[in-house]
Amino acid sequence: MSAECPECGSKVELPEDAVENEILECALCGVELEVISLSPPTLELAPEEKEDWGE
Amino acid sequence: MSAECPECGSKVELPEDAVENEILECALCGVELEVISLSPPTLELAPEEKEDWGE
């Protein structure tokens, strides 16, 4: 199962047990991607959310 | 079942089905009384609470 990296267009392999909303990294350009759907496998740029607080 | 009126001392008859906290009136002096207990039957002056609002 693979899908296109929306950033650099390269083919990104999805793991066998991939789930929706999973975060993957593009092997080529290293950008963070989110699995939007599994059928068909579709990837989008993951939201830019810097890690900090939130109770 | 009867008890003494705390106001005028007369004997007040309690109804057969009297219950605790029931409001009774003294036949002699007319004051409002509250059944404090049934055994032994005891009466006290009912609190002065004028009727009005409260949701």
Add this chain to the structure above:
Amino acid sequence: MLVVKVGGSKGIDYDAFVDDLASYKDFVLIHGGSHELNELSTRLGRPPRFVTSISGQTSRYTDLETLELFNMIYAGKMNKMLVEKFQQKGINAVGLSGLDGRLAEGRQKEALKIVEDGKKKILRGDHSGTIERINVQLLHLLLENGYTPVLTPPAISFEGTAINIDGDRFAAQVAVALGAETLIILSNVPGLLRDIEDPASLVQKISRDEVELSMNQFAKGRMKKKLMGAGEALAGGVRRVVLGSATGPSPVTRALQGEGTVIE
């Protein structure tokens, strides 16, 4: 200055209500929450207990546990929901209960006199009472600094304990304290109905000296308290009271235009 009371009964569209009221600038809102409180109490296995006073008025038996649920719904869920909706409309709302800053202070009743199973009884452990003083300085402090007060029961007793009070009368006392021209009381009924079953029997106008008469003639239950509130507001200098429906579009504007029972 406009004072508005919106009830907490089922079926009120608070978005439509807030959209409408937010178009006015100089107002104070008082709100209820009875329907939501009944639901929460039931869901938590503590169904609400209503008692009937000797004069036939029903009220919620408010013991300490009920007061906690009361704060959760009135001061928590309803108040902050309304504050949030007003903030989204650019109205800088500040939500307060009568406890906050002793905004609404009064006397806790020692006991209730109720009728139950046909017997007159004394009922203790009820935390309700009547407001005797509104902290109008706190209201002015907020209003003068651009904040819009959104108020809710409970009130506070002179001893500093929370007391359940009648929301309609609370609204009337706030209107008098602020010297408001208009008090609008919106609920799930279109106004005073000659026949409670017939919505077309709406009484559209009452003069201030007919309030007592209407109370004895038509009004039942909650409407009686709304009329008592209206009477107190008018006696305290409010020029116009409108009892209208909280449902449907622009409820505040419709009431201001005289839809409902106008009392002047």
Add this chain to the structure above:
Amino acid sequence: MLVVKVGGSKGIDYDAFVDDLASYKDFVLIHGGSHELNELSTRLGRPPRFVTSISGQTSRYTDLETLELFNMIYAGKMNKMLVEKFQQKGINAVGLSGLDGRLAEGRQKEALKIVEDGKKKILRGDHSGTIERINVQLLHLLLENGYTPVLTPPAISFEGTAINIDGDRFAAQVAVALGAETLIILSNVPGLLRDIEDPASLVQKISRDEVELSMNQFAKGRMKKKLMGAGEALAGGVRRVVLGSATGPSPVTRALQGEGTVIE
């Protein structure tokens, strides 16, 4: 000016806490409510969902329904319980959430990055964020007129929606905004422990430049956030932060006397 944060965990005696704090005059309180919220959520059949961020922080997943329960507990039950207790002690408390008067305003996070079942994931529908602005004018307005602010989450986003925020950081930001000398954060742990299992391993003193180090060396979960809050407070001009226990008699006085972890 003293700013105090008291947590909402199980086993805190709020009477003892209020008795102690009420003996001080010039303070602002921020409180939590997590334990009560967990209980209510479970009782209503909506057990709380905690998620772990990529850096290992756990936080409550706060969807819209949780926010309603959140307001019921924090702004309703806990806030008004504390206001009532202070009023009984002659402290004229006014309870406010971050929504009220936009007291605590900030940015809602678009999505969370969490780790679940060993996978990194994006989680949406969470209404939490970070405070960027404290409405210190509203606090001064109340303080200068004899009122004592008792504050609670939630905060408000720039779009006017309620957002869950970290209570310890909220307290730190209030302390900085008010120029407070001292910030006390009380919870169900005695302070920073070298070994979380061993209460005797209390770190009694840290200098402000060791905060970062301690965070990485010892602190886990919630304590890490308290240290972040302490660091931010000190960087913002607060002179002294004490992380102490909220349980037992006179918790505020004991913390002021240096019982717990003092950070200067």
